[in-house]
Amino acid sequence: MTATKDLSRPAHVPTELVIDFDWFNFGTKFDDLQLEWERLREKAPGGIFWTPRNGGHWVPLGGEDVATVLSDYTRFSAIDIYIPANVNRTAQLIPIEMDPPEQLDFRKIIIPFLASKNLQPVEDRARALTISLIEGFLARGECEFVSEFAAILPVAVFLDLMGLPQDDREMLRGFGEQITRSSDPEQRLNSQKALEGYLLGWMEQRRQDPGDDLLSAIVTADVNGREITETEALMLAMNVLLGGLDTVVNMLGFFALFLARNPGHRKQLIENPELVKPAVEELMRRHSIVANGRRVIQDTEMSGAQLRAGDMILGSTVLYGTDASITSDPFTVDFERESSKHIAFGKGNHVCPGQHLARRELKVFLEEWMKRIPDFSLQSTDQLQIAVGHVAGLTSLELRWPS
Amino acid sequence: MPTITFVDPHGIEHDVEGDVGQSLMTVAVNHDIPGIEGECGGEMACGTCHVYVADTAGCVPPPRTTDEAEMLEVLIDGVKPTSRLGCQIRVGPELDGLSVTVPSE
Ligand code: HEM
Ligand code: FES
Numbered sequence: 001m002t003a004t005k006d007l008s009r010p011a012h013v014p015t016e017l018v019i020d021f022d023w024f025n026f027g028t029k030f031d032d033l034q035l036e037w038e039r040l041r042e043k044a045p046g047g048i049f050w051t052p053r054n055g056g057h058w059v060p061l062g063g064e065d066v067a068t069v070l071s072d073y074t075r076f077s078a079i080d081i082y083i084p085a086n087v088n089r090t091a092q093l094i095p096i097e098m099d100p101p102e103q104l105d106f107r108k109i110i111i112p113f114l115a116s117k118n119l120q121p122v123e124d125r126a127r128a129l130t131i132s133l134i135e136g137f138l139a140r141g142e143c144e145f146v147s148e149f150a151a152i153l154p155v156a157v158f159l160d161l162m163g164l165p166q167d168d169r170e171m172l173r174g175f176g177e178q179i180t181r182s183s184d185p186e187q188r189l190n191s192q193k194a195l196e197g198y199l200l201g202w203m204e205q206r207r208q209d210p211g212d213d214l215l216s217a218i219v220t221a222d223v224n225g226r227e228i229t230e231t232e233a234l235m236l237a238m239n240v241l242l243g244g245l246d247t248v249v250n251m252l253g254f255f256a257l258f259l260a261r262n263p264g265h266r267k268q269l270i271e272n273p274e275l276v277k278p279a280v281e282e283l284m285r286r287h288s289i290v291a292n293g294r295r296v297i298q299d300t301e302m303s304g305a306q307l308r309a310g311d312m313i314l315g316s317t318v319l320y321g322t323d324a325s326i327t328s329d330p331f332t333v334d335f336e337r338e339s340s341k342h343i344a345f346g347k348g349n350h351v352c353p354g355q356h357l358a359r360r361e362l363k364v365f366l367e368e369w370m371k372r373i374p375d376f377s378l379q380s381t382d383q384l385q386i387a388v389g390h391v392a393g394l395t396s397l398e399l400r401w402p403s
Numbered sequence: 404m405p406t407i408t409f410v411d412p413h414g415i416e417h418d419v420e421g422d423v424g425q426s427l428m429t430v431a432v433n434h435d436i437p438g439i440e441g442e443c444g445g446e447m448a449c450g451t452c453h454v455y456v457a458d459t460a461g462c463v464p465p466p467r468t469t470d471e472a473e474m475l476e477v478l479i480d481g482v483k484p485t486s487r488l489g490c491q492i493r494v495g496p497e498l499d500g501l502s503v504t505v506p507s508e
Contacts, residue, residue, distance in 0.1 A: 071444050100446060107448055108473065115450075117480030349446035 012308050013050045019043055021051040021059065023083070023291070023314065024388055031384045033392055034287060034318050035331070037061075041319075047303035055084035057293065057312035058305070063323030063343075065302055069294050069315040071348020073099045076294035076313060078350060082390070083293040083312055094235040096243070096292075100349050102224075106236055107353060109221045109228075113161055113214040116356040122160055123360040129156050130368045138372055141403030142379065145256050146249065146396050151177070153361060154248035158241055163213025164202060172198070176245050199237050203230070214240070244354050247290065248361055250393025251344075254287035255362065256369075258333065260378050260399055268335055269370050279335045280362045284321070285342035286333050289392045291316035292346075317343045376401040405499035409454075412438045412507040421494040427503065428452035428490035438505035445490035447471060450478030452489035454503040462501040464492045 009018050019040075026036045041061045043049070048060045060066055069076050077099050079092070092098065095106040112118065133152060137143040155173050159166055175198070178191035203219045210216035218236050221228040228236075259266050268275055296311040307313065321342040322330040345352035352358070378384075379398035387395050404420040409431055411417060421430035431439040431452070440451035447470060456464060464487070467475070471491045475482050489503070 104446065104448060104470075108477065111448075111474075112477040115478055115480075345442075347442070348444040349448050351443045351449050353448075 008056075009050060009052055010056070010308070010311075012306055017044075017046070017048070017050050017305055019049045019051055019059075020053065021049070022053040023051075023059075024054070026388055031386070033386050033388065034322055037316060037318055038322060038331075046305075048305045050305075055312060057083050057314055058296075058302070058307060059314050059316070060302055061319055062303060063320035063326045066315045066317065066319045067343055067347040068302070069313055070292070070317075070343070070346050070350065073349060075296065075298055075300050076315075077297045078103075078292075078294060080295040080312065081292045083314055085293075085312070091231050091235050093239045093242070094232055096239055096350060103349060105223050106232070109218060109223075109236065110214065110240060111353050113217065114353045114357055119357055119360055122157065122357065123364060125160055126153060126157055126361055127364045127368065129153060130364050134369060134372050139403055142398065142400040144396055145399050146253055146394060150249045150252040150256070150397075153252070153365070154245050157248075157357065157361060158244055161213065161240070162202075162215040162237070163206075163211055164215070168198075176241075179242075195241075196234060196238070199234060199241075200230075203233060203237070240354070243352070244357070246391040246393065247354075248358055250289050250391055251284065251287065251358070251362060252365055253394040253397055254289065255283050255365065256399065257378075257384075257394060257397060258283060258287070259370075260376055260397075262333070263375075265333065265335065266370065266374060266376075269366060270374050273367065275335045276363055276366045278337070278340065279366060280359055281340040281342065282333055282335050282337060284344040284362075285327070285340040286321060286331070288317035288321045288342055288344035290344070290346070291318075291390055291392070317346065320347075373401050405494050405496060405501075407494065407498065408500075408502040409434075409436045409439075410502065410504040411436055412505055416502075423494055423496065425494050426452075426490045427454065427492045427494065428488075430494060431489060431505075436505065438507070439489060441490060443490075447474045447488060447491065450474070450488070453479055454487055454489045454505055455483060455485040456487045456492070456501070456503050457485055462498050464498060464501070467491070 044061060047062045047065065048058060050058055060069060078097055081097055095103045130153060133149050137148055151173055155169050156166060159168060175191045175195040179188055202215060206216040207219045210220050215237060219233050269279060291314055293312050293314050296307045296309055296313055298309050300307050320326065321344065324330050326341055345355040376399050379400050385395040387393050404422060406418055407421050407427065407430060409417045417434060417436055419430060419434040426445055428439060428441040428445055432441045442451045443449035467487065471488050475486055475488060479486060
């Protein structure tokens with residue numbers, strides 16, 4: 001990450017705004033991802049820079065600028081959210097890779113199933129599963145948190161929403177893992193196809209015999225007076241799956257990592273369970289994990305830089321939660337802050353429709369885990385595996401506790 | 404500028420001035436009215452601008468559009484006849500003196 005002149009840059013980008021930064025590779029030795037983003041703020045005091053890596057893109061660093069990038073669709077379109085731009089996709093994900101007004105036509109279909117008022121039964125079942133998973137490894141005194149807990153819960157919740165058999169959990173998790181983690185593009189594509197095949201099969205079944213589940217609502221949806229197409233329905237179901245999987249897995253991972261390292265915060269949650277709700281917000285503020293791209297669609301200015309239509313720009317949500325001009329002492333986690341302002345769920349027209357569900361999953365985890373395993377720590381300090389990308393996360397997290 | 408009264412979830416009244424053309428949601432967010440987040444920026448996508456609008460002093464905002472009615476129904480638990488999405492109501496001179504209540508949850 002040094003200022004450089006030899007990597008190519010478009011003519012409208014001045015040399016002084018160029019930093020050679022590969023956002024998939026922050027450097028190998030770090031264990032606080034959020035602090036790494038902070039270092040970038042020191043490197044680019046003007047508040048924005050351009051990197052030639054990954055197809056070339058802008059990186060705004062101020063929290064308000066990031067919120068603007070994610071929400072002002074008149075200047076920043078969501079038709080391309082991947083950086084580098086995704087070449088291999090079947091079709092655009094719906095609704096995330098759409099702009100208003102058509103985006104809302106599709107959002108409407110899924111929102112009733114994700115609205116807070118309808119989620120208590122889903123939470124109850126998620127709680128039962130949480131308890132049984134924890135009790136499954138409790139006596140062992142150790143677990144690999146990601147594969148034995150975090151990765152299982154959201155898959156089960158997805159199957160629950162869609163009215164699909166819980167027996168498919170292992171298979172679905174396998175597809176998901178390969179799509180997001182495999183470094184072999186062919187394997188990724190194969191898993192993607194297998195997942196699509198799985199969903200298409202059930203979609204056909206629900207078209208014949210609709211129930212009151214989300215998948216039935218998707219395949220029978222009316223879009224502005226016409227029937228939804230099969231591709232649209234598939235891309236909508238995929239978006240619900242992909243939107244709710246890695247995000248919850250990794251947020252759980254960062255929660256567990258933080259608590260494993262901070263006995264004082266654990267003690268607070270045990271002594272005062274009322275703090276669980278604010279703790280969820282505060283931990284998300286400090287560990288916002290999503291970073292998505294947008295395509296600039298009209299020439300515009302941001303923090304003094306001239307952006308051109310066609311440029312790509314990256315909105316990293318953690319830069320909002322950790323912006324010292326928005327939150328004082330932002331790297332300190334304080335469950336008793338007056339408010340924990342964050343955009344972990346995005347901002348504007350794409351703001352996460354799954355946020356109420358996600359909050360419940362995170363709350364249930366804190367409540368049930370802290371009751372049973374109040375005291376836990378990392379197995380070792382030198383093996384943290386952090387993956388960066390659109391959803392940052394821990395690839396594994398070995399925990400242990402007195403048993 | 405028209406004055407709007409927001410009764411917050413604690414029952415506290417806030418009299419604030421709004422610019423003509425701004426939405427009630429924007430006015431509330433600009434004045435940090437508790438209970439109004441405006442998370443989606445007025446795109447009818449979040450429901451965090453829900454308010455109850457009573458007919459005060461003859462100030463009646465234009466009725467809901469079909470889209471707004473539909474989104475209220477899916478987003479809000481216990482929609483009342485007076486329920487509105489604050490982001491869909493524009494401040495105008497005719498709304499001077501309007502009072503709206505922010506629901507407690
Ligand atoms: C802690 C967990 C989660 C986090 C941090 C998170 C974060 C986000 C963010 C930042 C966005 C907006 C992205 C952008 O503007 O580019 C988003 C959108 C979305 N999320 Fe989530 N999410 C979470 C859980 C979920 C869950 C559980 C579901 C579904 C069950 C879900 C479904 C979606 C969908 C469908 C969208 C696209 C919405 C649209 O484009 O209108 N998310 N999420
Ligand atoms: S601000 Fe989101 S619906 Fe009104």
